[in-house]
Amino acid sequence: xAYTLVLPALALLAFFFIFxxxxxxxxxxxxxxxxxxxxxxxEFIGFKNFVELLRDPNFYGVLRNTALWLTVVTVLFRLALGxxxxxxxxxxxxxxxxxxxLSRVLIFIPWxxxxxxxxxxxxxxxxxxYGFLNLFLQKMGLIHQPIYFLTSVSVVWISIFMVxxxxxxxxxxxxxxAGLQSVPSELHEAARIDGANGLQxxxxxTLPLLKPITAIIGFMITIWTFNNxxxxxxxxxxxxxxxxxxxxxxxxxxxxxNYRVGYGATIGVIMTIIMVIFGIVYFKVLFQPSLRK
Amino acid sequence: MKKNILGxxxxxxxxxxxxxxxxxxxxxxxxxxxxxxxxxDELLSRxxxxxxxxxxxxxxxxxxxxxxxQFILNSILVCSISTGLCVYLIALPAxxxxxxxxxxxxxxxxxxxxxxQMFPWIILVTPVFMFFCIFHLVNSYLGLIITYVAITxxxxxxxxxxxxETIPKNIDDAAAIDGCSTLGTIxxxxxxxxxxxxVAIATYTFxxxxxxxxxxxxxxxxxxxxxxxxxxxxxxxxxxxxWGVVMAASxxxxxxxxxxxxxxxxxxxxxxxxxxxxx
Numbered sequence: 001x002a003y004t005l006v007l008p009a010l011a012l013l014a015f016f017f018i019f020x021x022x023x024x025x026x027x028x029x030x031x032x033x034x035x036x037x038x039x040x041x042x043e044f045i046g047f048k049n050f051v052e053l054l055r056d057p058n059f060y061g062v063l064r065n066t067a068l069w070l071t072v073v074t075v076l077f078r079l080a081l082g083x084x085x086x087x088x089x090x091x092x093x094x095x096x097x098x099x100x101x102l103s104r105v106l107i108f109i110p111w112x113x114x115x116x117x118x119x120x121x122x123x124x125x126x127x128x129x130y131g132f133l134n135l136f137l138q139k140m141g142l143i144h145q146p147i148y149f150l151t152s153v154s155v156v157w158i159s160i161f162m163v164x165x166x167x168x169x170x171x172x173x174x175x176x177x178a179g180l181q182s183v184p185s186e187l188h189e190a191a192r193i194d195g196a197n198g199l200q201x202x203x204x205x206t207l208p209l210l211k212p213i214t215a216i217i218g219f220m221i222t223i224w225t226f227n228n229x230x231x232x233x234x235x236x237x238x239x240x241x242x243x244x245x246x247x248x249x250x251x252x253x254x255x256x257x258n259y260r261v262g263y264g265a266t267i268g269v270i271m272t273i274i275m276v277i278f279g280i281v282y283f284k285v286l287f288q289p290s291l292r293k
Numbered sequence: 294m295k296k297n298i299l300g301x302x303x304x305x306x307x308x309x310x311x312x313x314x315x316x317x318x319x320x321x322x323x324x325x326x327x328x329x330x331x332x333x334d335e336l337l338s339r340x341x342x343x344x345x346x347x348x349x350x351x352x353x354x355x356x357x358x359x360x361x362x363q364f365i366l367n368s369i370l371v372c373s374i375s376t377g378l379c380v381y382l383i384a385l386p387a388x389x390x391x392x393x394x395x396x397x398x399x400x401x402x403x404x405x406x407x408x409x410q411m412f413p414w415i416i417l418v419t420p421v422f423m424f425f426c427i428f429h430l431v432n433s434y435l436g437l438i439i440t441y442v443a444i445t446x447x448x449x450x451x452x453x454x455x456x457x458e459t460i461p462k463n464i465d466d467a468a469a470i471d472g473c474s475t476l477g478t479i480x481x482x483x484x485x486x487x488x489x490x491x492v493a494i495a496t497y498t499f500x501x502x503x504x505x506x507x508x509x510x511x512x513x514x515x516x517x518x519x520x521x522x523x524x525x526x527x528x529x530x531x532x533x534x535x536w537g538v539v540m541a542a543s544x545x546x547x548x549x550x551x552x553x554x555x556x557x558x559x560x561x562x563x564x565x566x567x568x569x570x571x572x
Contacts (some may be wrong), residue, residue: 016443
């Protein structure tokens, strides 16, 4: 009986995730176009796709974009800002004025906005001629020429950064907040009696206790962001030129715009390998020591 | 006394800083709503107006003239059917089985579900598209529904497992003594008791599918089959976007999920953490 009840879920997951992943590996070894869909089989060419990808100098630019600009920068900012905001929302000051409930509801709102809508809002906010940010900065006298947020290579990553951090920050805030609330208040009281000030309590009690949760949040949002497609695709389309191309958009571009399904699948396989290596290193270096403490 | 005043000022500063940050975070949302009721000449002016000078429904009429209603109906159809199937028919029995029975391979199943929950959709999109072509599931509601059930099932099971742990086992035993079959117990006893949790999970699942863009983009190619996010992306992609219309469509797309997320916020966070900690 136990098996019968999990069977539908298991069958669906096996088909959708495991079977598809294996099929993806098979596709990566083929030369196959998006129009060869009747049989789903192309010409077997061994590792030629992998060789082509690894020899393509553009690939390393895309890899660096994905790892550094899309992932590391936005994840670190989200963790730092998320923790700071969670501390503010958890402060006794807000509780005194009975504002903690309201502030939590409000801070959560951007996360309820669909990613597509987040991109639409920011594209409008950052419009070179009529966008709010450009008008505001000009009214304040901070700039005299409009900033081309979406097409100028010096600021385009900042624009992508803004939309990602804006929409995804609440997740970090709310999870940190849940972590902060799980720290027993007796610990803080005991420390206060022993003469520890606020900063010392933060450093010696809160931070160590939040280490496991930080490790998990960090891991989850890193994986999510590394594989993200929608923000860059809708915001810049990987442009100007190839300047903001990331692995997620490259998979889509090769498979569905250039119709080179085998090549797109190859990039997917490479992404999987990178994530597996990252996961192993991350848990060996960060997660296990933090659990032992 | 002096210390008290100092403490009060400090508290006040914290409150002001917090709400300043919240204000900045909410401003883009506010700007979307305001822009959606501005006429074109006000949108394309070089002055900043925080309220619409000539309030208009023009943009909202515009999205429906552009065929947006069909996208909304598609989204409602696909998202509600996949949510119902996922939570009530597939995740509910699976989570019940995992939380109540001991059987070989159980921990492996839990681990696999953890992996699938983290599994990036962008890698799946190519093979799934090719599969669906073979089985004629491209441009079909059924295809997108299967996809949405698959991507939301792992999370729903995790959340439900956590929920079932709070329901005492004697209830099952009592139902069994009264002659309930296992399925009867699940659907006639457990389902009603856990309905607050189920509703919260279903709401979250609905929101995830409502927001989903990548699979909707690749699997639904005909215009009349597209969902809301892809519809907005279409408006956005036009050479000279009509920003009032884009913002009106954005408001329509964002309202349901913002309301849902606000209502279920507290439950959701607990579930997210429980789900991730188990991994």
